[in-house]
Every structure is written in C-alpha cells, then in structure tokens.
Amino acid sequence: MRNASVLLCLIAIFILGCGQDEPVTPQDLFAFNQPEHFPPPAYDLENDPITRAGVELGIKLFNDPRLSADRSVACSNCHAQAVAFADPQHRLSQGVNDATGTRNAPQITNLVFMSEFFWDGGVSHLDFVPINALESPVEMGNTLAEAVDFLQSDSDYPALFRAAFGTDTITSGLMLKAFSQFTNLLVSDRSKYDDVVLGRNNASFTADELAGKQLFDQHCSSCHTPPLFTSQGYANNGLDSTFTDEGRAAISGNPLDLGKFRIPSLRNVARTAPYMHDGRMATLPATLQHYNDGIIQSPTLAPELQSGIPLTPTEQEQIIDFLNTLTDWEFMSDERFN
Incomplete structure (x- = not known):
C-alpha cells in the first residue's frame, strides 16, 4: 500500500511538472525575442543568426x-x-x-x-x-x-x-x-512605459507622468515616434544658423539637408546625457528650454519648430516625468551584456 502511494505521488509530480514552462537553456538566453509592440527587425537575422x-x-x-x-x-x-x-x-x-x-x-x-x-x-x-x-x-x-x-x-x-x-x-x-x-x-523594451502599454506588472502612470505623456503626444511624438521613440528621420532642430557640421547634407549632397541630423531615440533618455549631435545640452531641462525659447531660425529649420514649442515650467517638468518612464533599468543591468 505504501509503495502504491509513493507511485501515485511520483505520477502526480510528473503530471504537474509537464504543465510547467520548459527550463530556460543557456542558448535561449541569447535568442532574439521580438517585442510584441515593436516593428519587425530591419536586420536580416536569418543571414546572421544570433548564437x-x-x-x-x-x-x-x-x-x-x-x-x-x-x-x-x-x-x-x-x-x-x-x-x-x-x-x-x-x-x-x-x-x-x-x-x-x-x-x-x-x-x-x-x-x-x-x-x-x-x-x-x-x-x-x-x-x-x-x-x-x-x-x-x-x-x-x-x-x-x-x-x-x-x-x-x-x-x-x-x-x-x-x-x-x-x-x-x-x-x-x-x-x-x-x-x-x-x-x-x-x-530595450522593459521600461515602465512598456509595462503600462502592455499591461505588465500592474504598472500605471502617475498623474504627472500621464500629463507629460499627453503633452509629449501633442508636441514631440511626430519626430520621437513610439514605440522606438524616433521616426528615424532627419531634422534641423534650431541649434544654429550656420553649420560647420553639415549633418545629413554631407551624405545626401542636398542643400535642403543642411544642418539636419538623425532624430535620436528617446528611450533611456534620462540616462544618456548630454544631448544633441554635439552634446551641447547637458540636461533635459536645458533641452526643453531650447525648444521653448531657444530656436534659431535657418532655411532648413523643421517646420514644426518655426515657433518653438512653448511650454510652462510645470509642463516641462511633466514631460520629463514621462521621459523618465522610458528608462529600462533591467536592460542596463542585464548580465548577458558584460
């Protein structure tokens, strides 16, 4: 009778074990995982599979x-x-x-x-x-x-x-x-923003983060487009009126590209100071203040910036609160990368 009970326990353990996820193997840790809310890769991973x-x-x-x-x-x-x-x-x-x-x-x-x-x-x-x-x-x-x-x-x-x-x-x-x-x-796809968008970890924006997101969607998202937070285009964002660094024009040969630079992703932006192509902005507040009242006119200036992006101090703080939700702490401490 005792042997039969042991056998039944072993069978139960086996059945329950089959219902669990398969253990993660070392190779699985180095597999490419497509985030469900991201675009497909531009890189041909079949040509150079990750191992x-x-x-x-x-x-x-x-x-x-x-x-x-x-x-x-x-x-x-x-x-x-x-x-x-x-x-x-x-x-x-x-x-x-x-x-x-x-x-x-x-x-x-x-x-x-x-x-x-x-x-x-x-x-x-x-x-x-x-x-x-x-x-x-x-x-x-x-x-x-x-x-x-x-x-x-x-x-x-x-x-x-x-x-x-x-x-x-x-x-x-x-x-x-x-x-x-x-x-x-x-x-990088494990920020608070991603958790909120995907309904993970019971995450939600604070009132200021939500207000900042609404301001961001209104004023910033045409260039810094989610989910990558870049349109992958080029823009003259009003830093100069003459250009010692021609930017995109040096590649395209098109004078209409003078002073235009690639629009960077804002993911993890709170951790990636300084800002702009030449690092001239040391902080996020300084960067937002540039868009508020520091735009310099030039022939190739982005149309959206002709009048700048007027924001109150409170609105600037709220946008920064939202930008902080793009910080992916798990990514920056991922032991696979060191």
Missing part, C-alpha cells in the same frame, strides 16, 4: 582596446551599459592619442530595428557600423586589415571564431558579424 558563441565573441571584441591603434580605446569606452550604451563622461567622442571627435556618441540600443546609422545616416547596414569607429583617426585609429591581423595572431580569438562561425580563419566580415550579433541583442 551564444557569436554574442560572447561580439562582447569580447566590443570591450577589447587592443583593436585600436594605440591599444587604449575599446568600443565600450564610448558606449557604457550603465547608461544604455551611451557615453556618460564626454560631450564629444574621445579617441586614440587623446583625440577629440566632433559628435556625441549616441546610445546603441534597438539598432536591430533601424536601417540607417550615425547622426548623418552615413551607414545603411548595421554590419558596417563598427568600421567607422575602428578606422576613424579620432576614435580607434586602426584599419580593418590591421584589426584582423591582430585577431588572427592572438592566442584566444581563433578558437572563439571557430566556436561562433566554424572556422578559425578570421576575416573582417566574420568580425563584423560578431559585432552585429551582440548589437542585435541590445533590445
């Missing part, structure tokens, strides 16, 4: 200063996870030999959903994004060929490339694909 070995190789490359000419600058110098992979220390990018760039390093989250990159949109495929930093004389100051030669001669990298791609012959193409596998996993 654990590929991501871990991409992370090692991302954090390796030896890829720079003087072995002092890694990608992570300008893209720190704690601030959504932006640069918390510098207004302008800092590179080899203490060189200073001309633009602020933007955050690199949710790039898998985007088809143009950098402040001027000068690159149209994610795989080619690292080349800009690797070969820029004011960033990493190296060449693709020299980077590949270093990787091939290193004691660790050939085995890592074999694990990720099945070969220990390292090429620039495989190196760039490893970078992309890591970058494609950098999806």
Whole structure:
C-alpha cells in the first residue's frame, strides 16, 4: 500500500511538472525575442543568426582596446551599459592619442530595428557600423586589415571564431558579424512605459507622468515616434544658423539637408546625457528650454519648430516625468551584456 502511494505521488509530480514552462537553456538566453509592440527587425537575422558563441565573441571584441591603434580605446569606452550604451563622461567622442571627435556618441540600443546609422545616416547596414569607429583617426585609429591581423595572431580569438562561425580563419566580415550579433541583442523594451502599454506588472502612470505623456503626444511624438521613440528621420532642430557640421547634407549632397541630423531615440533618455549631435545640452531641462525659447531660425529649420514649442515650467517638468518612464533599468543591468 505504501509503495502504491509513493507511485501515485511520483505520477502526480510528473503530471504537474509537464504543465510547467520548459527550463530556460543557456542558448535561449541569447535568442532574439521580438517585442510584441515593436516593428519587425530591419536586420536580416536569418543571414546572421544570433548564437551564444557569436554574442560572447561580439562582447569580447566590443570591450577589447587592443583593436585600436594605440591599444587604449575599446568600443565600450564610448558606449557604457550603465547608461544604455551611451557615453556618460564626454560631450564629444574621445579617441586614440587623446583625440577629440566632433559628435556625441549616441546610445546603441534597438539598432536591430533601424536601417540607417550615425547622426548623418552615413551607414545603411548595421554590419558596417563598427568600421567607422575602428578606422576613424579620432576614435580607434586602426584599419580593418590591421584589426584582423591582430585577431588572427592572438592566442584566444581563433578558437572563439571557430566556436561562433566554424572556422578559425578570421576575416573582417566574420568580425563584423560578431559585432552585429551582440548589437542585435541590445533590445530595450522593459521600461515602465512598456509595462503600462502592455499591461505588465500592474504598472500605471502617475498623474504627472500621464500629463507629460499627453503633452509629449501633442508636441514631440511626430519626430520621437513610439514605440522606438524616433521616426528615424532627419531634422534641423534650431541649434544654429550656420553649420560647420553639415549633418545629413554631407551624405545626401542636398542643400535642403543642411544642418539636419538623425532624430535620436528617446528611450533611456534620462540616462544618456548630454544631448544633441554635439552634446551641447547637458540636461533635459536645458533641452526643453531650447525648444521653448531657444530656436534659431535657418532655411532648413523643421517646420514644426518655426515657433518653438512653448511650454510652462510645470509642463516641462511633466514631460520629463514621462521621459523618465522610458528608462529600462533591467536592460542596463542585464548580465548577458558584460
């Protein structure tokens, strides 16, 4: 009788266990998960499927200063996870030999959903994004060929490339694909805003956050369009009347693009100061004040900004309250990325 009771207990445990979710395997942690409220990826993930070995190789490359000419600058110098992979220390990018760039390093989250990159949109495929930093004389100051030669001669990298791609012959193409596998996993979709939109975790906006959202929808969302909080377009937002940095016009050759820069995502914006393409705005209040009464007229100024965006101090504070709901703390502490 006792044996029969034990058998019944074991059967019950088995049945209950079958009703539970399957355990998460290590590989599952490195799978791409499409947020239900996001657009489909712009990147062809079938061409470079994300694997654990590929991501871990991409992370090692991302954090390796030896890829720079003087072995002092890694990608992570300008893209720190704690601030959504932006640069918390510098207004302008800092590179080899203490060189200073001309633009602020933007955050690199949710790039898998985007088809143009950098402040001027000068690159149209994610795989080619690292080349800009690797070969820029004011960033990493190296060449693709020299980077590949270093990787091939290193004691660790050939085995890592074999694990990720099945070969220990390292090429620039495989190196760039490893970078992309890591970058494609950098999806930020776990903010309070996302919880409210999807009805998760019993989340709700406070009165000020809701008021800020309504103001944002009225004044800001045509450029900073949810859910990515960017239209992925280009705009002259009234910073200057003459342009030493031509912005999009330097790529398009169109004078109508003079002074236009890529509209950045506002996800995690409370953590990604300073702001604007050249980092001239140190805080969110300063940024909103610019739109309130600091717009500078020029021929290519965005039509929506001809009269600025007049907001009372209270309204500005409410918009900032809403912007704070776009902070994804879980993303910025995700142990997969370090």
